[in-house]
Amino acid sequence: MCGIFAAVNNQNSALSSFTRALNLQAHRGPNDIGAEAFANCLLGHTRLSILDLSSAGHQPMKSRCGKVALIFNGEVYNFKELRSSLIALGYEFFTDSDTEVIIASFLEYGIDCVKQFIGMFAFIIVDHRTYEPITYVVRDRLGIKPLFYYQHDSTWLFSSEIKSILAFTKQKFTLNKRTVSSYLSFRHSILGESFFDGINSVEPGTYWKIANNAIEKTRYWNLAESVNNVSDEDKGEQFYLDQLDALLRSAISYRMVSDVPFGAYLSGGVDSSLVTAIMSDFSDEPIKTYTIGFNEPQYNEFEFADIVAQQYKTAHKVIELNAEDYFTTMHSLIEFKDAPLSVPNEVPLYLMSKELKKDITVVLSGEGADEIFGGYGRIFRSADDFSKQDSLLANTESELKYNKKYENNRFNSELEHFYFNYTYTKPELKHQILAKNIDWSNIDNQLKDVFNVHFNEVADSPYSTKMMYVFERVHLQGLLARVDATTMAASVEARVPFVDHRLVEFAFSIPLKYKLKWNNEQAELDAAHLLADEISENYDCPKYILKKVGEKYLPNSILYRKKMGFPVPLDKWLSGDFSKTAIDIISEKGNKANSVIDAAAVIEIINSGNLQNNHSLALKIWMVINLYLFCDKYQEYLN
Numbered sequence: 241m242c243g244i245f246a247a248v249n250n251q252n253s254a255l256s257s258f259t260r261a262l263n264l265q266a267h268r269g270p271n272d273i274g275a276e277a278f279a280n281c282l283l284g285h286t287r288l289s290i291l292d293l294s295s296a297g298h299q300p301m302k303s304r305c306g307k308v309a310l311i312f313n314g315e316v317y318n319f320k321e322l323r324s325s326l327i328a329l330g331y332e333f334f335t336d337s338d339t340e341v342i343i344a345s346f347l348e349y350g351i352d353c354v355k356q357f358i359g360m361f362a363f364i365i366v367d368h369r370t371y372e373p374i375t376y377v378v379r380d381r382l383g384i385k386p387l388f389y390y391q392h393d394s395t396w397l398f399s400s401e402i403k404s405i406l407a408f409t410k411q412k413f414t415l416n417k418r419t420v421s422s423y424l425s426f427r428h429s430i431l432g433e434s435f436f437d438g439i440n441s442v443e444p445g446t447y448w449k450i451a452n453n454a455i456e457k458t459r460y461w462n463l464a465e466s467v468n469n470v471s472d473e474d475k476g477e478q479f480y481l482d483q484l485d486a487l488l489r490s491a492i493s494y495r496m497v498s499d500v501p502f503g504a505y506l507s508g509g510v511d512s513s514l515v516t517a518i519m520s521d522f523s524d525e526p527i528k529t530y531t532i533g534f535n536e537p538q539y540n541e542f543e544f545a546d547i548v549a550q551q552y553k554t555a556h557k558v559i560e561l562n563a564e565d566y567f568t569t570m571h572s573l574i575e576f577k578d579a580p581l582s583v584p585n586e587v588p589l590y591l592m593s594k595e596l597k598k599d600i601t602v603v604l605s606g607e608g609a610d611e612i613f614g615g616y617g618r619i620f621r622s623a624d625d626f627s628k629q630d631s632l633l634a635n636t637e638s639e640l641k642y643n644k645k646y647e648n649n650r651f652n653s654e655l656e657h658f659y660f661n662y663t664y665t666k667p668e669l670k671h672q673i674l675a676k677n678i679d680w681s682n683i684d685n686q687l688k689d690v691f692n693v694h695f696n697e698v699a700d701s702p703y704s705t706k707m708m709y710v711f712e713r714v715h716l717q718g719l720l721a722r723v724d725a726t727t728m729a730a731s732v733e734a735r736v737p738f739v740d741h742r743l744v745e746f747a748f749s750i751p752l753k754y755k756l757k758w759n760n761e762q763a764e765l766d767a768a769h770l771l772a773d774e775i776s777e778n779y780d781c782p783k784y785i786l787k788k789v790g791e792k793y794l795p796n797s798i799l800y801r802k803k804m805g806f807p808v809p810l811d812k813w814l815s816g817d818f819s820k821t822a823i824d825i826i827s828e829k830g831n832k833a834n835s836v837i838d839a840a841a842v843i844e845i846i847n848s849g850n851l852q853n854n855h856s857l858a859l860k861i862w863m864v865i866n867l868y869l870f871c872d873k874y875q876e877y878l879n
Contacts, residue, residue, distance in 0.1 A: 242299070243268030243728075244311040244387075245284040245404045246364045248375050248396040248450055250277075253408070258282045261408035265401050267576065268313075268728045274299050278309045279373035281366050284404075285311045290498055290602060290733055297337040303347060304332075307369040310346075312339050313400050314361030314385045315735070317494035322356060351376050351447060354460055358494060358740065360384035362442070364398060375450040381461040381741045382712075383444030384720050390439045396450065402439055402578035412879045413437055415871065420836045421683045424665045424673065424863065427582040428718035430690050435579055435870065436877065444717075464697040466745045467709055477788075480750050484743075485789050491740035492518045495604055502602035503528030505592070506556070507806070508544025510787060510799055511606030511615075515737060517793035519604060520552040527552065528600055532559040532592040539807045544798060551795070559595050561588055563813055567821075570866070575873055576729035577721075580866035584808035584859070586722050593730035601732060607719050608738035609786060611711040612747035614704070614755035617782030617803065619661060621756055622772035623703040626657040631769070638769045645771060654703045655695050658710070659688055665860050672845075673864060675836050690714065704752050712744065750785055757784035777802050810862050815852035822846055822861070825868050832871040832878045837864060 243265030247253060259275040262284035266273070269286025276283060278300060285299035300309045316322070319338035326344045327333070333340055338359075345353035346365055362385040365376045377398055379387045390397045390405050397405050406413075413436035419429045432441045442448065445461040492515060496502060504516045506529035519527045529549055533540025542558055549556035569587045574580060581587070596603060614620045625632070625642070629651065632638040647666070651657035660666075665673075667684075674680055694710045701709070720739070727734040737743070758764040763779040776782060787799045814822055823846055826839050833839075842864050845851070851858045871878060 242288055242313045243286040243400040243404075244313045244362065244364065244398070245400070245408075246311060246377075246398045247282040247408070248364075248366075248377075248398065249280055249453060250282050250395045251280075253282065253395070255282060258284060258408060261404040262286065264403045264407055265399075267731055268400060270731050272298055276300055278302075279366050279368040281309075281364075281373070281375060283309060283311050283364065283366065288601070288731055288733060290315065290500055297335055297339060299339060301337075301339050301343060303343050305369070307367070308343060308347065309366045309368075310339060310343050310363060312342060312361065312363040313387075314359060314363070314380065315733075316341060316357045316359040316361060317497060318356075318358040320497075351378070351449070352460070354378055354447060358742065360735070360739075362387035362400065372452055375448075377442060377448040377450065379442045379444055379446060381445045381463075382720070382739050382744065383441075383717050384724075384736060384739055386721060386724055387442040388434065388439055389442055394453065396455075398442070402434055402436065405439055406436070406578075406874075406877045411877075413439065413877055414879050415832055415836060417678065417680075417836060418683050418686060420867065421670075421674070421680060422687055423580065423582070423867070424670050424860070425663050425687060426714075426718070427664055427863070428721060430687060430714050430717075432717075435874075461741065463709070463712065463744065463748070467698045467701060467705065467748045470749045474751050477754060477785075480754055480785055481789055483746060484750070484785060485792070487740070487743045487746055488514070488737065488789065489518055489521075491737035491743050492604065493522050494740070495735040495737050496522055498602045500601040501528070501599060502604070503530065503555075503596060503600045504604045505529075505606065506531050506545045506548060506554070507606070508541040508546075508548065508798065509606065509804070510783065510790060510794075511609040511738065513544075513548045513794055513798050514786070514790050515604050515606050516548055516554065517552060517790075520554070521793075526555045528596070529554040529556045530559065530592050530596045530603075531556070532561060532588045532595075534807075534809065535560045535562065536809070539809055541804060544801070547795065547798060557595065557599075559588075559592055561591065563809075563818070565591065566808070567818065571869060571873075573726070573729065574866065574870050577725040578874075579721075579725075580863065580870040582718055582722060582863075584810060584862065585806035586726050588806065588808075589722070589726035590729055593727045593732045593734075597730045597732050602735060603727065603732055604735050604737060605723060606738060607723055607736050608716060608744075610783070611708060611716050612738070612744055613750075613783040613786045614708065614752070615783045615786075615803065616711070617756065617776035617780070618772050620704050620707055620782070621776045621780065622657075622661055623654075623707060624767075624775070625772050626651060626654060626703065628768070632771070635769050638771070641771055641774075645773065654706065655688075655692055658695075658703075658707060659691055662691075662710075665863075669857075669860060672841050673837060673860070675834075675838050678836065702752060704756065705748070708748070754785040755783065757781045810858040811851055811853055811855045814846065814858045814861055815849070819846055819851075822865050825865055825872075828868065828872065830875075831868050832875060833864075833868045837867065 271289040272287035283300040316338040319341040416437040449456040531545040767779045
């Protein structure tokens with residue numbers, strides 16, 4: 241796990257200024273740094289040593305012929321199998337690193353070697369075996385590892401973090417209005433853009449070929465193909481249980497390959513508990529586990545994490561938070577992320593990462609399970625709200641509930657229904673918050689079109705499957721960005737077994753009835769005139785197939801308790817002691833956020849008293865505060 245930075249088609253820049261910009265990513269790789277000119281590129285790398293701890297893993301790494309150079313962030317988990325195959329073909333290896341395996345694979349198979357890799361990665365290969373060098377820029381299938389880009393004159397810049405691009409270009413950027421709008425609506429940029437206009441992300445599952453100043457982009461992995469090729473055959477619950485268990489064990493065992501100490505986040509929820517349980521099966525030593533929360537009982541899950549820790553005799557640490565720790569940390573974490581924070585639990589994740597760094601360097605985490613197994617029960621079950629719309633509206637009692645939930649809207653398409661349901665900040669509140677001198681309608685249409693495109697990619701699938709596909713393609717990106725920022729800021733490598741592409745592909749072959757399973761036939765009948773919010777976890781079992789696998793490893797008190805997000809008492813803070821501080825932040829006249837936010841409207845909301853006991857509204861105001869803090873920290877780079 242590392243940080244990478246590259247200037248492709250670079251002609252004039254000094255290596256010294258490039259190295260200074262690279263050094264801003266030292267937290268991603270505190271063990272080593274390398275920067276050099278190669279062909280028409282500047283290549284830089286900061287190393288967090290995980291495999292082959294010797295200096296032999298130094299990057300940029302070159303082929304034996306000296307004509308191919310590589311910088312690489314991430315892990316190729318199946319590198320040992322690939323290495324054995326390449327040795328059989330006559331290749332010699334001089335390190336025990338997966339980096340050298342990538343180079344050898346490229347020499348043998350070309351850039352299509354990426355299709356053989358199981359892992360998380362962003363890497364750049366420069367091939368100078370021809371007169372004109374060819375550069376390949378590659379990002380893993382699901383976007384676990386970040387890779388930003390920017391075209392600066394004739395030079396293309398690629399970086400694990402935006403801060404290196406900002407420092408290298410030494411120019412000001414416009415605050416991206418599309419990203420601001422997307423942030424308020426969905427908590428991250430669904431367009432793949434950053435808050436700096438012109439700095440964007442390389443799309444997951446693609447590689448770029450840059451040669452002779454021309455760029456060719458190729459999608460080497462397409463989840464839609466897997467979804468569209470799913471057979472209608474139901475192979476039976478036991479088949480899916482057996483296959484899922486085997487794939488999950490494989491995904492977790494791969495992610496335990498490390499030359500440094502490792503452990504697991506343990507929240508006490510299904511996903512992290514299952515990861516911990518299976519890790520314990522593969523380890524002779526107690527797994528190191530960590531949980532974090534606030535000291536108020538309703539704002540932590542300590543008791544549930546403790547159940548799993550005791551069952552598997554883990555070396556368990558509990559970390560308690562308070563409000564002062566929280567707000568102090570917000571400021572520094574924004575600077576690591578190069579963006580406003582998206583959800584309140586980013587702060588606890590970062591603080592937990594700093595604590596566990598004292599013991600370990602690699603941590604396994606449970607992100608990605610909800611998206612593919614139906615874990616967001618009230619969202620995924622709401623497909624039934626749409627299909628039952630007419631009958632629900634024909635019943636007086638259910639009509640009242642429907643109108644309250646959907647704000648008297650009627651939906652003519654699955655897309656309209658999903659867009660309303662998925663939108664985090666509803667349009668009325670969002671446009672109350674946003675600046676009134678900007679026409680936001682075109683941006684709103686661009687955001688909506690993202691979902692339209694993804695719905696069309698799996699057009700023949702059931703509505704619930706379309707939802708899960710969009711969550712995997714769109715929602716997951718926000719989760720992965722948060723995990724990367726909060727762990728790498730503390731020089732920790734996070735691994736996410738539920739985002740193994742083999743597991744993802746298989747999950748989409750599992751019939752929906754094994755993901756959102758009715759408790760019994762009568763429950764399905766009783767739910768006919770109920771909305772998803774009433775049904776989920778009362779009449780059905782979200783994520784059933786995963787929980788059923790979990791019965792081999794965990795007690796029902798962990799598996800079948802109601803889902804609980806990471807709770808942060810923002811409503812108490814923002815309606816109490818922190819309200820004056822929040823108003824002071826938003827009242828800052830010179831802040832660039834004032835160009836896109838109606839500060840007076842936000843202050844009015846804070847002063848209204850409506851935040852008290854309204855956690856949902858408090859979250860939106862917290863996001864606005866984050867945007868102001870971000871713009872304050874990055875004012876030297878914003879127009």
